[in-house]
Amino acid sequence: MSSSSTKLPTLPSHLDLFYGGEWHKPIDKTYEDTVSPATGKPITKVAVASSADVDAAVSAAHKAFLSWKLVPGIERARYLRKAAEVLRANSVELAKLDSWNTGNPLTKMLRDAEIAAIQLDFFAGLIPMIKGETIPQDEGETFHYTVREPLGVVGRIIAYNHPVQFAGAKLAAPLAAGNTIVIKTPDQAPLACLRLAELLTDVFPPGVVSILPGKAECGKALTSHPMVKMVTLIGSAATGKLIQQAVAGSLKPTILELGGKNPLIAYPDADIDKVAAGVVRGMNFTWAGQSCISTSRVYLHESHHDIILEKVKAILERDYKPGIPFEPTTTMGPVISKEAHERVLGYIESAKSQGARVITGGKVPILPEEMKQGYWIEPTVFADVGPDFRIAREEIFGPVVSIFKWHDEEELFKNVNDTPYGLSASVWTKDIVKATKAVRRIGAGYIWVNQTSKHFFGVPFGGFKDSGYGKEECLEELLSFTELKAINILLADTY
Numbered sequence: 001m002s003s004s005s006t007k008l009p010t011l012p013s014h015l016d017l018f019y020g021g022e023w024h025k026p027i028d029k030t031y032e033d034t035v036s037p038a039t040g041k042p043i044t045k046v047a048v049a050s051s052a053d054v055d056a057a058v059s060a061a062h063k064a065f066l067s068w069k070l071v072p073g074i075e076r077a078r079y080l081r082k083a084a085e086v087l088r089a090n091s092v093e094l095a096k097l098d099s100w101n102t103g104n105p106l107t108k109m110l111r112d113a114e115i116a117a118i119q120l121d122f123f124a125g126l127i128p129m130i131k132g133e134t135i136p137q138d139e140g141e142t143f144h145y146t147v148r149e150p151l152g153v154v155g156r157i158i159a160y161n162h163p164v165q166f167a168g169a170k171l172a173a174p175l176a177a178g179n180t181i182v183i184k185t186p187d188q189a190p191l192a193c194l195r196l197a198e199l200l201t202d203v204f205p206p207g208v209v210s211i212l213p214g215k216a217e218c219g220k221a222l223t224s225h226p227m228v229k230m231v232t233l234i235g236s237a238a239t240g241k242l243i244q245q246a247v248a249g250s251l252k253p254t255i256l257e258l259g260g261k262n263p264l265i266a267y268p269d270a271d272i273d274k275v276a277a278g279v280v281r282g283m284n285f286t287w288a289g290q291s292c293i294s295t296s297r298v299y300l301h302e303s304h305h306d307i308i309l310e311k312v313k314a315i316l317e318r319d320y321k322p323g324i325p326f327e328p329t330t331t332m333g334p335v336i337s338k339e340a341h342e343r344v345l346g347y348i349e350s351a352k353s354q355g356a357r358v359i360t361g362g363k364v365p366i367l368p369e370e371m372k373q374g375y376w377i378e379p380t381v382f383a384d385v386g387p388d389f390r391i392a393r394e395e396i397f398g399p400v401v402s403i404f405k406w407h408d409e410e411e412l413f414k415n416v417n418d419t420p421y422g423l424s425a426s427v428w429t430k431d432i433v434k435a436t437k438a439v440r441r442i443g444a445g446y447i448w449v450n451q452t453s454k455h456f457f458g459v460p461f462g463g464f465k466d467s468g469y470g471k472e473e474c475l476e477e478l479l480s481f482t483e484l485k486a487i488n489i490l491l492a493d494t495y
C-alpha cells in the first residue's frame, strides 16, 4: 500500500489449522491466497481445512470435552474472563488484521474485539443460570427434578463481515455451558481469527477451542460429523437451508443466523433529520452495507420523502469516503471479494434497467492507483423502486438501499412483510401507540423504534422466516447449548 498509509500489520506466525492445542498443516497440504479487498492483492497463503482435517480436529475436541465438561462452572467462568482480557489487550492488533483482510476502516473495527470480550464476560456471568428445577406432584411418591448438561463438540461457522468479533463472541455460550468448540473461519478473511487462536493457545486446555480456516468443504464436514452435536451458522439463507438438510439425518440441533431484507419505516410525524441519519446509519455503509441487519428497504411517507432523500444524499456525499483501511480519514470499506463486487454491480444495473432512479452513487468510485483493483462501490441510493424489482426483493449484501414512497398504511405493511426474510426492522415516529401497533404488524425478530443497527447484550437476537431461528446474545443462547434431563426418583417403599 502507499507510503502514506500506516505500516502494514504483522501477520500471525501460524497460517495453519489450530486444534488439539497445537498447529497442524492441512493433511492434503492445500493453501490458498487470502486477499486484501481494498487493493485486490493477495496478502498471504492460508491453510484450507479438508474433511480429513475436520475429522482430526473434532476428535481432539471430543477428547477435550470429556474433561472440560467436568470443570466447575466457576472455573469455566474464569477461563472465559481470561479470554475476554486477552481480546481486550490485543484489540488493536486484531482490528488491524481484520481491517486488512476485510477492507473495513480500522477506526471502525477497533471495537470488534471489545464486543467479543463483552460477550465472553456476559456468558461467564450467566453460568449460574445453567440449572434445573424441581417439579412438585400431588401424589408425592416420586421426586422429580431436571438438570442441564452440555452437548459435546459444537461447530460454529461464521461469515466475513466481523471475523474476530464473531469468532470471539461465538466461543462464549458453548464453552460457558461446558461444550468444546470448533470454529470455521470466514472463507475470505481468516487472518484475525488465526491470530486469536495464537492468543488463546495458553488460555484454554488443549482441544477446548479449535479454529479452522477453510471453505464450504470444511463447513460441510463440520456439519455432518457424527461427533459434532450442534451446529450454528452466521451466513446466507441458502447455506442455512443446506445445513438443515445436512443435519436432518442426525437430528442435530442448529442455530441459524441468516440474511435479511430489513425495512425502515418513517411515519409523517418522525423527526426528518433523525430519520435521514437513521437511513444512513441503518445501512452500515461503513462496511459497504455488509451487515445482516442493514435496513435496505426504506419506506418514507410521501409528506417527507423528497426532503429526507436530499438529506440522505448530502450525508453520504459528505461523510462516506472509500480509502485505504488504515488511514484515519477512511470512513467506508469495499465489498469483500471480486464475486461480491460483480454481484452487487449486477444488482445496480438491474435496478437501473428496471427504472429505479439513482439518487447518489450507483457506480465504482474514482480511485487512486493502488485501490483500482479493489472491490469498491459507491454508497448507492435508489428511489422510485417498484416492490417487484430485484433490489427490492433480494438481499444484496452491498452498499445499496432502496427507497419507497408510501401513503396508505395497509399497503405499507403488505409491502413491508412481502419478503421471505424477517430479521430486523426500524420504525420512526414520536407516537408510542403508532410505534407499538406498527411493531405488532412487522414479521421480524429484532425491531428498533427511533434507532437502528444497535445490538444490546441480553436482548435476544435472531430472525424469523428465511432469516433463521434460534436466539443469540442472551440466556436462551446459553441454554441452547445444553440438554435438559428429567429425573424421577421413587420415594415410596414399594414399586
Ligand SMILES: NC(=O)c1ccc[n+]([C@@H]2O[C@H](COP(=O)([O-])OP(=O)(O)OC[C@H]3O[C@@H](n4cnc5c(N)ncnc54)[C@H](O)[C@@H]3O)[C@@H](O)[C@H]2O)c1
Pocket: 157, 158, 159, 160, 161, 184, 185, 186, 187, 214, 215, 216, 218, 219, 220, 223, 233, 234, 235, 236, 237, 238, 239, 240, 242, 243, 256, 257, 258, 259, 260, 291, 292, 293, 395, 397, 423, 463
Ligand atoms: N443473522 C446474522 O447474525 C448474520 C450476521 C452476518 C451475516 N449474515 C449473513 O451472512 C451472509 C453473508 O455471508 P456469506 O456470503 O459468507 O454467507 P455464506 O452462506 O456463503 O457462507 C457463510 C459460511 O458458511 C460456510 N458454508 C458455505 N456452504 C456451506 C455448507 N454447505 N455447509 C456448511 N457451511 C457452508 C462458508 O464457508 C462460510 O463460512 C449474508 O446473507 C448475511 O446476511 C447473517
